[in-house]
Amino acid sequence: MAEPLIELKGICKQFGGHRVLDQTDLTVYRGEALAIIGPSGTGKSTVLRLIAGLLAPDEGEIFVGGNRRVGLIEDEPDSLHVGMVFQQAALFDSLTVSENVGFSLYQHSRLSRQRIRDLVERSLDMVGLPGIGDRMPAELSGGMRKRVSFARAIMANPANPDDTPDVLLYDEPTAGLDPIASTVIEDLVRHLQIGERGCQSYVMVTHQESTIRRTADRVLFLHSGKVQWEGKTHEIDTTDNPLIRQFFSGSVEGPIHVLG
Numbered sequence: 001m002a003e004p005l006i007e008l009k010g011i012c013k014q015f016g017g018h019r020v021l022d023q024t025d026l027t028v029y030r031g032e033a034l035a036i037i038g039p040s041g042t043g044k045s046t047v048l049r050l051i052a053g054l055l056a057p058d059e060g061e062i063f064v065g066g067n068r069r070v071g072l073i074e075d076e077p078d079s080l081h082v083g084m085v086f087q088q089a090a091l092f093d094s095l096t097v098s099e100n101v102g103f104s105l106y107q108h109s110r111l112s113r114q115r116i117r118d119l120v121e122r123s124l125d126m127v128g129l130p131g132i133g134d135r136m137p138a139e140l141s142g143g144m145r146k147r148v149s150f151a152r153a154i155m156a157n158p159a160n161p162d163d164t165p166d167v168l169l170y171d172e173p174t175a176g177l178d179p180i181a182s183t184v185i186e187d188l189v190r191h192l193q194i195g196e197r198g199c200q201s202y203v204m205v206t207h208q209e210s211t212i213r214r215t216a217d218r219v220l221f222l223h224s225g226k227v228q229w230e231g232k233t234h235e236i237d238t239t240d241n242p243l244i245r246q247f248f249s250g251s252v253e254g255p256i257h258v259l260g
């Protein structure tokens with residue numbers, strides 16, 4: 001039996017009187033690649049922020065590595081290192097791509113500038129954007145900026161192996177990317193999972209079908225405040241669950257109502 005890394009038990013969360021999560025139970029197991037999917041506004045990013053300790057539940061308990069979390073991550077660090085890859089983070093427009101990607105190492109490490117530049121170039125290479133380190137963010141397309149943000153998010157400090165997270169959270173890393181750029185990121189997510197010093201466990205929030213199929217081993221479908229379906233990724237093709245059938249067919253007919 002796989003070991004639970006993160007457990008959400010009976011979580012309720014509401015915003016402005018709207019209950020987004022309603023007695024939600026959810027477990028992330030060690031070594032698994034889990035996708036959380038579901039219609040827009042159903043609370044997927046909220047779940048990631050709860051897992052990350054950036055948001056506190058109104059009710060319920062969160063266990064991280066078997067320990068009950070009290071408060072937010074800023075109050076008390078977790079016993080496990082939860083890493084985040086939130087690509088929406090804006091780039092600094094006045095810095096070059098290279099300075100953006102290496103920002104954290106320039107600020108907080110004792111590595112030489114040349115070493116950081118080499119690491120930055122490797123990271124840019126991994127997202128399929130070699131040789132653009134001297135450009136300014138304004139010169140890039142939206143999709144390129146997103147990949148540069150991804151390159152920044154996966155920068156590791158080789159002088160500090162403890163940097164490797166126990167679980168990584170990805171919030172829509174391929175949204176807005178063309179199919180080929182999406183494949184580059186999807187392959188990279190898997191590569192980061194199995195690679196040397198990789199992080200074996202991750203939670204992926206995505207709407208993109210290719211990303212669900214290529215990066216997840218297990219899928220949770222969130223709707224109306226609860227996990228309504230869970231299964232192995234290949235089971236999304238065989239289940240007769242009406243929510244899954246409607247979601248993957250894209251039909252407006254069915255139990256999921258399109259938000260206006």
Ligand SMILES: Nc1ncnc2c1ncn2[C@@H]1O[C@H](COP(=O)(O)OP(=O)(O)OP(=O)(O)O)[C@@H](O)[C@H]1O
Pocket residue numbers: 015016020038039040041042043044045046047
């Ligand atoms: N800080 C907040 N203040 C007010 N409302 C919020 C806040 N965060 C989330 N919400 C609301 O909670 C609901 C769920 O938001 P969330 O971003 O978790 O959904 P999601 O499933 O990730 O959506 P999408 O797929 O569209 O990104 C939405 O109605 C959203 O407007």
